[in-house]
Amino acid sequence: ETGVTQSPTHLIKTRGQQVTLRCSSQSGHNTVSWYQQALGQGPQFIFQYYREEENGRGNFPPRFSGLQFPNYSSELNVNALELDDSALYLCASSLTGNTEAFFGQGTRLTVV
Amino acid sequence: GQQLNQSPQSMFIQEGEDVSMNCTSSSIFNTWLWYKQDPGEGPVLLIALYKAGELTSNGRLTAQFGITRKDSFLNISASIPSDVGIYFCAGQLRRGADGLTFGKGTHLIIQP
Numbered sequence: 245e246t247g248v249t250q251s252p253t254h255l256i257k258t259r260g261q262q263v264t265l266r267c268s269s270q271s272g273h274n275t276v277s278w279y280q281q282a283l284g285q286g287p288q289f290i291f292q293y294y295r296e297e298e299n300g301r302g303n304f305p306p307r308f309s310g311l312q313f314p315n316y317s318s319e320l321n322v323n324a325l326e327l328d329d330s331a332l333y334l335c336a337s338s339l340t341g342n343t344e345a346f347f348g349q350g351t352r353l354t355v356v
Numbered sequence: 357g358q359q360l361n362q363s364p365q366s367m368f369i370q371e372g373e374d375v376s377m378n379c380t381s382s383s384i385f386n387t388w389l390w391y392k393q394d395p396g397e398g399p400v401l402l403i404a405l406y407k408a409g410e411l412t413s414n415g416r417l418t419a420q421f422g423i424t425r426k427d428s429f430l431n432i433s434a435s436i437p438s439d440v441g442i443y444f445c446a447g448q449l450r451r452g453a454d455g456l457t458f459g460k461g462t463h464l465i466i467q468p
Contacts, residue, residue, distance in 0.1 A: 248398070277455055286359055286444050287399070289455030300455055334398050343387045343406070343451050347398030 248337050248348035256354045257325050265320040265351045267335030276318040277345060278310060279334040287334055293318055294340055322353075330355045362445055362459030370467055375432040377443060377462040384425040385447030389456065390417075393442045402443075403430070406451070432464075440466050 249268045257263050269276050275294045279287035289302035293312035307323040316337070322329055332352050336345035361380045369375060379388070387406055391399035403414050405421035405428060412419055418431045428445055442463050446456040 275452075279455075279458075284460075286362075286446075286458030286460050287456070288359075289457065292455055300453065302455055336398075338452065340452055343389065343448055344401055344404055345456065346401065347391075349396070349398050 248335055248346055250333075250335050250348035250351050252351060253349065254352045254354075256356060259325055259327060259355055261325050262321065262323045263325060263353060265322075265333050265335075265353070267318045267320070267337075267348060269316045269318070269335075269337030270346050273337035273339055273346070274316050275338045275340050276312055276316065277336045277338070278318070278320045279336065279347075280304070280329075281332040281334055281350070283331070290320070325355045327355050329353065360445055360447060360457060360459035362462055364462060365460070366463040366465065368465045368467065369435060371435060371437060373435055375435055375439070375464060376429060378427060378429040379445030379447075379459050380427045381447055381457075382426070383449075385449055385457070386425065387448040387451050388419070388421050388428040389446045389448070390419050390428070390430045391444045391446060391458075393444060393461070395441075399444055435464075435466055437466055437468065440464055 277292040278290040281287040292300040296312045309321045311319045332350040334350045336347045338345040390402045393399045403419040409423045410421040416433045442461040445459045
């Protein structure tokens, strides 16, 4: 059974650029959620995808968008990057109806 | 975004001591979870609680779901060096449907 994997592990972008982060869910898991974790804080829920559609969203602006593919993998896209977007971005997968979400190791995004 | 109130913020203890940390919320949750995060890694699920008043153990870890559904605590007995890390509580309103709301974490430091 493979766990949740994310790529890349580290990324440096310039303010105003766009970024795409990728996540492969744990085998058999059909729901993917994304979280932003700023330094010294707990993770903040961005959104969740099930059956290739967004079915829940936290308090993040529309420039944060995502996709889920038929194999349940997912992408997080962030447009018009701002300095405050610098954070660890975590992907978690789970089975619909099951609370137990399993996290990847995260992508460390630095915006300069 | 909303975060749960988690305390203490950090703990310095001796190896072998017991540890207690808690988490409170101004609103109810129907699921409480406890995660541990090591540096450079994603959070790892320790215990999940699904019913108000529930007391659940996982080895040396014990967690309880408060009867008001607005709080939870985690105890670690006989701490060992590998218990070092950041512990997060997380709440979910609709099981398997909503994103998780996290606390800011309790940083556990163990002195040998």
